[in-house]
Structure formats: structure tokens, C-alpha cells
């Protein structure tokens with residue numbers, strides 16, 4: 001499968017090289033004023049000679065490097081910890097047509113690892129500063145910044161890229177991007193047109209752990225196929241926090257969730273009513289209070305390890321970012337981009353795990369497609385409910401099921417020939433109008449067995465279709 005796809009990509013790439021050559025004859029080319037002798041020797045060693053690890057069909061040539069330098073268009077999503085590394089790695093590997101999308105501005109706490117940024121850049125958009133830095137430092141490289149949300153760009157934008165690399169810290173954004181690339185696939189009589197595939201290379205890090213994966217949308221496991229691998233946000237069970245703490249984090253959560261609202265420190269009386277002050281993770285006095293109370297709680301249960309730093313981490317839900325992990329994962333992702341763009345090596349199949357919490361541990365495995373993946377299988381997912389179930393139960397299922405994990409699903413259905421919004425959360429007035437539906441049963445809402453439900457959510461740009469199957 002991998003080999004077949006590989007040669008298809010190579011064909012696709014060749015066609016583009018020919019198109020470009022023709023175009024260059026017309027425009028007179030873009031000139032290679034910034035080249036110097038031996039500039040790309042490190043890349044040519046991989047592309048202009050064969051080796052023991054090259055792809056079986058690989059033929060050394062000077063064409064590949066031209067494709068990378070002149071034609072191949074790469075999109076980097078995220079200009080943060082992974083994004084800075086990715087931009088640098090890709091630009092030094094010979095990719096010169098790169099776009100970068102990021103909606104954030106630079107914070108002073110980014111400067112220890114997001115090395116394209118300097119103190120003078122604090123407050124400026126990450127995408128703009130990162131692009132300026134690379135363009136001025138690496139001659140001939142053209143990084144185009146987009147200070148935007150990925151959701152603000154449409155399919156005509158995404159379609160122009162050969163390969164997309166994600167360096168994101170959000171599962172929702174990853175799923176949206178995955179959904180966008182799936183929506184670009186073209187099926188003819190149920191057969192996927194491989195020319196419509198844009199490979200997605202996804203990197204992720206969390207502290208000393210990371211992963212890199214290669215996704216060929218419609219062909220290999222997508223983000224949603226393996227959604228169960230992403231644990232939902234860490235929330236400790238309330239019973240553990242309240243009565244059986246075992247970890248220092250449990251003690252801090254006890255103070256944050258239960259003690260703070262009860263005691264209401266820093267609150268006070270204003271004229272005739274008592275007011276609470278919300279816990280502010282950036283207020284040192286607040287953190288100090290939580291820290292002291294957590295220490296008391298920890299002493300009571302003989303638990304060690306509560307520190308001021310951990311307290312702040314738990315309260316602010318900080319996942320420490322480690323520069324070296326970002327560097328390793330970004331390098332792995334950039335290598336995969338290089339392998340796919342050059343067709344010289346077999347790409348990662350398809351998931352690499354990296355962990356250097358204790359020593360160093362890494363391995364790869366093939367994540368498998370899920371037959372009934374709600375994002376990529378093209379099969380409507382069945383929802384089994386009794387006609388007397390309430391709409392609220394369906395909503396809960398959509399958000400709580402490990403394989404769906406939606407955030408704020410909007411449900412519509414055709415009822416008696418009319419499209420009806422059953423529930424929509426994101427617009428206050430519609431939420432108010434549709435809220436009573438949540439406590440109605442499916443039968444009362446006029447829904448029938450085998451009925452199609454259309455669900456929109458922030459996790460995907462496409463509307464998802466579900467089939468309601470009544471259980472008796």
C-alpha cells in the first residue's frame with residue numbers, strides 16, 4: 001500500500017516539475033541569485049546518489065532538488081515551540097516556499113525555546129516574526145505568514161499545498177485540520193483519487209514525551225481514527241480529591257476545587273453582600289495561599305512533593321514545554337516531509353513515539369484505520385438510543401464518547417420534510433430557543449428510526465452525519 005502510494009506521489013510530483021519547467025520558460029524563471037557553490041551539497045548527497053536505505057524505486061537525479069527548491073509548497077501550522085523548529089529545519093533542508101499559520105502573539109515566557117523570537121518581539125504575531133526571521137536569515141527562502149486561526153482559511157487556501165505539517169498543542173485544532181484535508185478528498189465511484197491526497201505530518205509534544213506521525217488522508221489512520229489515544233483533559237475523580245488523595249496534584253486540586261470556594265480567601269463584604277474572588281493563577285498571593293493549604297492537606301495524608309511550582313502548574317494547567325523534545329519531534333517531522341517530497345525514502349509507517357522521561361525510549365508502529373471512523377470512513381456512524389431517550393442523552397454521548405469527544409455539537413435533522421435545528425450552543429439566542437428540546441424525548445421531537453442527524457462541531461469543518469437507530 002505504502003509503495004503504491006509512494007509511486008503515485010512521485011508521478012504527481014513529476015507532472016508538476018514538467019509544468020514548472022514550462023512555466024519558467026515563459027516567465028524566464030525566478031533566477032537563482034542567492035545560490036552559492038556547494039550550498040545544497042548536504043541535500044544532494046541524499047538525492048543524487050543511491051544508498052542502502054533509499055526507496056527501491058528511487059532513481060538518483062537532479063530533478064528532485066529542483067522540485068524541492070522551486071515547486072514544493074509546504075504549510076506549517078503553528079509557529080510556537082514546534083513551529084520555530086519546523087520552519088528552521090524545513091528552510092535549511094531546501095524548502096523555500098513555506099506558509100505558516102498561527103493565531104498567537106509572542107509572550108515573554110516563549111523566549112526560552114521559541115528561538116526565532118527576541119524580547120523586542122513580545123506582543124507581535126508569532127507567524128509574522130517567525131517568517132521575517134527565516135526570510136532574512138536564509139537567503140531565497142520565502143515564508144509567508146498568516147496571523148489567523150486555521151478556521152479562518154478556506155479549502156482553496158489549503159488545496160495549494162503539497163504537504164502540511166502540524167506543530168500544534170491543541171487536539172481540537174488537529175482534528176479540524178484533519179477534517180479539512182479529508183474534505184478535500186475526491187472519490188470517483190467510491191474510489192479515492194490519490195491525486196487529491198495532501199499528506200499531513202503531525203508532531204506533538206508534552207514535556208519529555210512526543211510523537212510524530214504521517215497521515216495520508218483517506219488511506220492511513222487519521223487523527224480521529226486514533227482519538228482514543230488522546231486522553232481527555234486530566235481531571236482527577238472528585239472522590240479521589242475529596243477523600244483519597246495519593247498524589248501531590250490531588251492535594252492541590254482539593255484546595256483549588258473544594259477549599260477555595262468554601263473559604264473564599266481574598267473575598268470580603270461590600271455594603272450588604274459577601275463576594276468571592278476567583279482564583280487567579282497569575283496572582284502570586286493566590287498561588288501562595290493554595291500552596292500553603294495544599295501543604296497542610298499533603299501533610300495530613302503523608303504525601304510529599306507539593307511545591308510552589310507544582311501548585312502553579314496544576315492551577316494554571318501548565319504542561320511544561322521542553323525545548324529538546326520539540327527539537328527531536330520537529331526534526332522527525334521535517335525528515336518525513338523531505339522523504340515524501342523527494343520520494344527518495346520510504347516514509348514513516350506511520351506513528352513514532354518518543355519518550356525521554358527516564359533514559360530514552362522510542363519506537364514506531366502502524367496505527368490502523370478505524371473501519372467506522374466518524375471522520376474518514378465515509379460510513380455514517382450509528383447512534384443507538386431508545387425513542388424515549390432525551391436529546392440531552394444524545395448530546396452527552398457526542399461529547400463524552402471516547403471516539404467522538406465533540407466540544408459543542410449542534411444537531412439538526414429533517415423533521416416532517418423540514419430542516420430543524422434541535423440544539424445549537426454557540427449562538428446564545430438559538431441556544432435559548434432550542435434548550436427546551438434537550439429535555440424532550442427523541443419521539444417527542446418527531447425523530448424516527450434510521451433518521452439522519454447532521455452534527456456540526458468545532459472539531460471538524462464538515463457536518464457529520466449520524467444515523468439514529470432506535471433500540472427497543
Ligand SMILES: [Zn+2]
Pocket residue numbers: 221222223224225226369370373374375376377
Ligand atoms: Zn479516521
